[in-house]
Amino acid sequence: MAERPVEAHPRPLSPHLQVYRWPVTMATSIAHRMTGLALAAGTALIAWWLVAAASGPDVYQPFQGVIRNPLAQLVLFGFVWALVYHLLNGIRHLAWDLGYGFSVPTANKTGVLVISLSVLVAIGIFLVALTGRAGFFL
Amino acid sequence: MSAQTPLSRVEGLGAAHSGTTHFWRQRVSAAALVPLAIWFVVAVLGLVGGTEAETVGFFQRPVNAALMAAFMVIALYHMMLGLQVVIDDYVHSDGPKIFLMLLNRAFAIAVGAATLLALLRIVI
Numbered sequence: 001m002a003e004r005p006v007e008a009h010p011r012p013l014s015p016h017l018q019v020y021r022w023p024v025t026m027a028t029s030i031a032h033r034m035t036g037l038a039l040a041a042g043t044a045l046i047a048w049w050l051v052a053a054a055s056g057p058d059v060y061q062p063f064q065g066v067i068r069n070p071l072a073q074l075v076l077f078g079f080v081w082a083l084v085y086h087l088l089n090g091i092r093h094l095a096w097d098l099g100y101g102f103s104v105p106t107a108n109k110t111g112v113l114v115i116s117l118s119v120l121v122a123i124g125i126f127l128v129a130l131t132g133r134a135g136f137f138l
Numbered sequence: 139m140s141a142q143t144p145l146s147r148v149e150g151l152g153a154a155h156s157g158t159t160h161f162w163r164q165r166v167s168a169a170a171l172v173p174l175a176i177w178f179v180v181a182v183l184g185l186v187g188g189t190e191a192e193t194v195g196f197f198q199r200p201v202n203a204a205l206m207a208a209f210m211v212i213a214l215y216h217m218m219l220g221l222q223v224v225i226d227d228y229v230h231s232d233g234p235k236i237f238l239m240l241l242n243r244a245f246a247i248a249v250g251a252a253t254l255l256a257l258l259r260i261v262i
Contacts, residue, residue: 033224036217036220036221036224037221037224039213039217040217040220040221040245043210043213043214043217043249044245044249046210046253047210047249047252047253047256049186049193050197050206050252050253050256050257050260051252051255051256052190053190053193053194053197053256053260054194054255054256054257054259054260055256055259056190057190060190060193061190064189064190067186067187068187076186080179080183083175083178083179084179087171087172087175087176087179090168090171090172091172093168094165094168094169094172097165125179125183128184
């Protein structure tokens with residue numbers, strides 16, 4: 001690709017993140033991409049977990065040791081929230097693709113709803129599922 | 139006035155010659171992932187903090203292994219399409235762009251292969 005021509009008076013480029021007031025819809029859009037990137041890294045964690053489970057106790061026990069570390073728990077919580085957020089906001093995107101919910105007031109409301117719900121659901125899942133009470137859902 | 143030839147206007151595939159293919163595949167994989175991700179959150183996530191026996195026992199049931207394989211393969215495909223858009227948006231020079239596109243595919247294939255082999259090893 002060609003380099004961008006150098007302008008004599010550089011104009012602000014859109015989206016100009018430092019200048020814009022942050023509407024809800026902008027925050028949810030950026031968060032959708034950020035959580036998508038985080039989940040991409042998370043797929044490697046899932047693969048690691050499955051490979052550890054398939055490789056027997058010698059590999060699974062070190063994995064468990066790592067996972068119970070407070071820092072790893074924080075990463076896990078981030079992963080759970082990212083997954084729940086991307087799922088809920090993804091449903092919002094699919095509704096838009098079908099032509100629903102496009103008015104600004106509606107989009108703002110569903111944006112607030114998705115953010116709040118994702119935090120609540122992520123905290124709930126984390127408390128129930130990842131604090132050592134394994135197999136709760138079985 | 140359009141610079142398009144009549145043929146390309148009829149084909150409607152645009153400059154990248156792929157039309158809405160990428161968009162459509164991303165939506166279809168997203169729709170498929172809605173129920174699979176709910177299953178993953180409800181049924182699978184709780185196992186991460188558990189013992190090896192619980193995890194292995196869960197995936198030894200063929201239904202669970204099949205659902206997990208479907209979830210991961212479709213999620214990785216959806217991931218590859220999404221990362222492609224991020225690369226398209228932010229990387230403008232050919233060298234790094236081609237490198238990242240190949241890395242994107244290699245990552246998806248590597249994680250997918252590790253996942254499927256692990257699941258097969260548990261099931262068989």
